[in-house]
Amino acid sequence: MVEKWESALVLVGHGSTLNPDSSAPTFQHADEIGRRELFAEVYCAFWKEEPSLREVLRMVESDDIYIVPNFISEGYFTETIIPRELELTGPVTRRSGKVIKYCEPVGNDPRMVDLLLRRAQDAAPNVPREKTSLLIVGHGTSLNQKSAEAAQQQVRVIREKRLYAEVTEAYMEEPPFIADWRKNTSQRHVVVVPFFIADGLHSYQDIPVLLGIESDRTAAASQQEIFRRNPYNMDGRELYYASAIGTEPLMADVILDTVARFDRRHLCDVAA
């Protein structure tokens, strides 16, 4: 078990200026880890909300600090934005008597596959999987290829399990596009699982529009319920839309394992 009574944990989320639910998973897991009293301090910080990445380290009083990105994959945010805004120089940054340890994003944990499958099962418990397309939808961005590669990796692993007739991926900002799901899936039943942390702006408000199950951006998840309306019958197909995986209670353990994995991998860097 991770016990870091003299260390701080900073969970970094994207946050949103438009959607009040974007930061919810990050706060949820920070609350849970705080309740377990494993760290001296637990804080959240965000790109789009407060405290910002520029502010949060002023709040931290411990000299030993773990930064865990509550992001679904390596990519633009974990490789460019977070290191830049926190002024990190690598996995271990020493500054003003403090040691700042930059961990992998939570999405690198191997249990993400199980969480995606659990979401698919919860959304469509009664569909015959041998007649179902499972569509994993990610953000994708031209700024960094790793975002899509992470989703592709999940698809590869799930495909090898041979649970569904078809397993494929689609993205918001790069091909294959989510809006083309009709021609990119072959089965009558289509289960769509967002490869996102939060039921925030993208997974809850943008993607339903791209799928065609909403004509316009709807209210935030906390203000209405989209998942209970499954299935959506469209063009002779039956589409099921699942919620994002980041609110799974298991994610608190994933965060703690991410810290433990950092210690194992960077023992020499920290001791140097």
Added chain:
Amino acid sequence: MIKDELARLITDGYNALGELGFAESSTGYRLYHWADRNSLNQARIYRSPKDAREIAKYDSSGAYRPLKGVPNLPRGWVLELPNINDLKTALDFFYPGAVATWLAFREGKAQPVCLRQTLNRQTGMYRVTGKLTDDQAQSLVKEACRSDSRCLRTILWGIEADHPPDFLPASKSDPTVDQTGQSRTTLPFLCLEACNLLVAAARTTVKKSSR
């Protein structure tokens, strides 16, 4: 520690931060909307610092408050907190990092970062903000950060390095001035660097002017 310094500041008479008022009580500390200070017996009582996060999330019309410095905190609540640690936690949900930032600035451990430096390090969709002109920047900050409706923070950064924000009213960059205009003994609520909302607004300004 920050909580010990906060306790000392309260003993010294500080009793406000932004739209908040706070005081020692018979059971610990009491935290409330300053405008409710004379009607706390009618306010709904909360006892967990995490309640602050939910209170601060929406304004009285139910609209989301992504920027906590906006002077539209809902009224009608009071937090009864047992100790200084819980008060510090609650203050950090209402005004994230405000107390720590003030203490770090006072001790010379945190310095303002000029707008140009903030904009020039942006990448991706915000890289274009490097094209914001000085005139555009001044107009934008004057409007987007005004204390009467947009943000209660005191701005200490200028547009260019080593230039004070002298394009703003003097009161907006004076940490001793209560930005709510009430002359309370308030903890300074500092802005040491442009926030992401201002960077996003800078992007909109540049995009509009290039059309």
